Amino acid sequence: MYPVNEWFSSYLNGRAQTTQIDKQISSNRNVLKGVPQGSLLGPLLFLMYINDIYNSSKKLSFYLFADDANLLYADKDLKSLESVINIELQKVCDWLNANKLTINAKKSNFVIFRSSQKKLNYQINIRIYNNASISDTFLECKDYVKFLGVLIDKNLTWKYHIDYIASKISRVVGIISRLRHSVPLNILIQIYRSLIFPYTYYGIAAWGQTAQVYLRKVFILQKRALRLMFFAGNRSHAIPLFVSADVLPLKRKTLSTTGLAYTISA
Numbered sequence: 001m002y003p004v005n006e007w008f009s010s011y012l013n014g015r016a017q018t019t020q021i022d023k024q025i026s027s028n029r030n031v032l033k034g035v036p037q038g039s040l041l042g043p044l045l046f047l048m049y050i051n052d053i054y055n056s057s058k059k060l061s062f063y064l065f066a067d068d069a070n071l072l073y074a075d076k077d078l079k080s081l082e083s084v085i086n087i088e089l090q091k092v093c094d095w096l097n098a099n100k101l102t103i104n105a106k107k108s109n110f111v112i113f114r115s116s117q118k119k120l121n122y123q124i125n126i127r128i129y130n131n132a133s134i135s136d137t138f139l140e141c142k143d144y145v146k147f148l149g150v151l152i153d154k155n156l157t158w159k160y161h162i163d164y165i166a167s168k169i170s171r172v173v174g175i176i177s178r179l180r181h182s183v184p185l186n187i188l189i190q191i192y193r194s195l196i197f198p199y200t201y202y203g204i205a206a207w208g209q210t211a212q213v214y215l216r217k218v219f220i221l222q223k224r225a226l227r228l229m230f231f232a233g234n235r236s237h238a239i240p241l242f243v244s245a246d247v248l249p250l251k252r253k254t255l256s257t258t259g260l261a262y263t264i265s266a
Contacts, residue, residue, distance in 0.1 A: 011041065033100060049099070056095035057088040063147075070147060078112075078122040085110075085126055093129040103128055105137040111145045116155040150203040158207035162214040165199040169221045172196050176228050188229040189245050196225060200250050208250075218250050 015036065016028040035042040043066065053069070054062040063070040073088070075081035096103060110126050127136040144153040144160040151161035172195040176188055200218060208215075226241040227234065242249050 008045075012045075050101070053092070053095060056092045059084060060088050060092070065148060070145075078120065078124055082122075082124045082126065089126070089128050105139070109140045109142045109145070111142050111152070111154050113152075113154055113156065116157070148203075150206060152206075157214070158210040159214055161203075161207050162210065162217055166217045166221060168199050169196050169218065169225075173221055173225045173228065176225055180228055180231070185229060189247075192225060192229070192245065192247065196222070197247070204250075215250055222247070222249055 012035065015031040017031055018028055019026045035045050046067065047064075050064065053064070054060075057071075059073060061072040063072070071089075071092070073081065073085055075084065093103065105128060108128065112120065112124065114120075124141065126139045126141075128139065129136060142154075144151045146152075151158075151164050153160045172191070175195070176191060179191070180188055200222070223238040223241075226232070226238060226245055226247065227236060229245065230241050232241060238249070
C-alpha cells in the first residue's frame with residue numbers, strides 16, 4: 001500500500017460516533033463509511049468519490065458543484081425527452097445505490113427550457129428510483145432553477161433572478177435610509193459596495209442582456225440608494241451621484257437604427 005493510501009486510511013478508519021438526547025448519551029458505534037462532517041479533507045474526498053458519476057450516463061451532461069448536481073439533456077420531442085431522461089436517471093440512481101449515496105428527492109426538480117412562444121402540449125413525468133422506499137418519486141416541474149446563486153427560468157428571461165436581487169437590494173436600501181442620519185457618507189458608500197454591488201455584478205454576463213423592463217427595477221433601486229446617501233431629492237439627476245460615489249449604473253440599451261450602441265455599464 002502506498003504511503004498516501006495509508007495516510008487516508010488512518011484518517012478515515014477507527015472513527016466512532018454517539019447520539020445525545022438531553023442527558024442521555026448512546027453507546028459508541030463505529031463509522032464504517034463517509035467522512036467527518038466539517039473536516040478540511042471532507043469536501044475534497046467527497047469530490048474525488050463522485051468524480052466518475054458522469055460515467056453512469058452517456059447521454060446526460062453533468063454539471064457538479066460540491067454536492068449539487070445538475071443534469072442536462074436536449075430533445076425536440078417531449079415524449080422522447082421524457083423516455084430518455086427516465087431511462088438515464090435510472091442509470092444514475094443505480095450508480096448512486098452502488099456507491100451508497102442517495103438523492104434528496106425533496107430538493108430535486110426539473111425545468112423544461114423553451115421559447116416563451118412555444119407551449120407545452122404534453123405533460124412530462126420525470127421520476128427517480130428511491131432505493132430507501134423501493135418506490136418511484138416523481139419530480140416537480142419548476143419555472144426556474146437556482147444554479148450557483150443565479151435563478152435561470154424556463155424562458156431565459158431572467159425575470160425571477162432580477163426579482164430576487166431586487167428584493168435583496170431593497171432591504172439594503174431600507175438599511176441605508178435608517179443609517180444615513182448617523183453615519184458619514186464614506187461608510188454609506190462602503191455599505192453600498194458590500195451589500196448592493198455584489199448582487200448587481202455577480203453573474204451579470206448571463207443575465208445582464210435581459211429586457212430593459214427587468215433591468216430597470218434594479219436601476220431604480222440603485223438611484224434610490226444614492227439619493228438617500230447624498231440627501232438628494234427624488235427627482236434630482238442621478239448621474240452626478242453615480243460619479244461622486246464612483247458607482248456604475250446598471251443600464252442597458254440595444255443597438256438602435258441610428259447605429260448608436262450602448263453596453264452594460266455595471
